[in-house]
Amino acid sequence: MKANIGSIDRIVRIFIAALILVLYFTNVISGTLAIILFIVAAILFITAFINFCPIWHFLGISTKKKEHIKQQEKLN
Secondary structure, three states: OOOOOOHHHHHHHHHHHHHHHHHHHOOOOOHHHHHHHHHHHHHHHHHHHHOOOHHHHHHOOOOOOHHHHHHHHHHO
């Protein structure tokens, strides 16, 4: 798995996930919507911390700067 998430993308994912979790645990959202958004938040957190998004991979998108990608390829 090559990293394909840049720092800004990572920060946005963590912020959105944290916002969803705050809304969930303060009972602002509830029911089926809360469960779905909780799962989305978990996925956002996981992808942010492993620096890899399968959806971006299949779409051929990378938000990581090219210099960082070249440096990682040299290390591998």
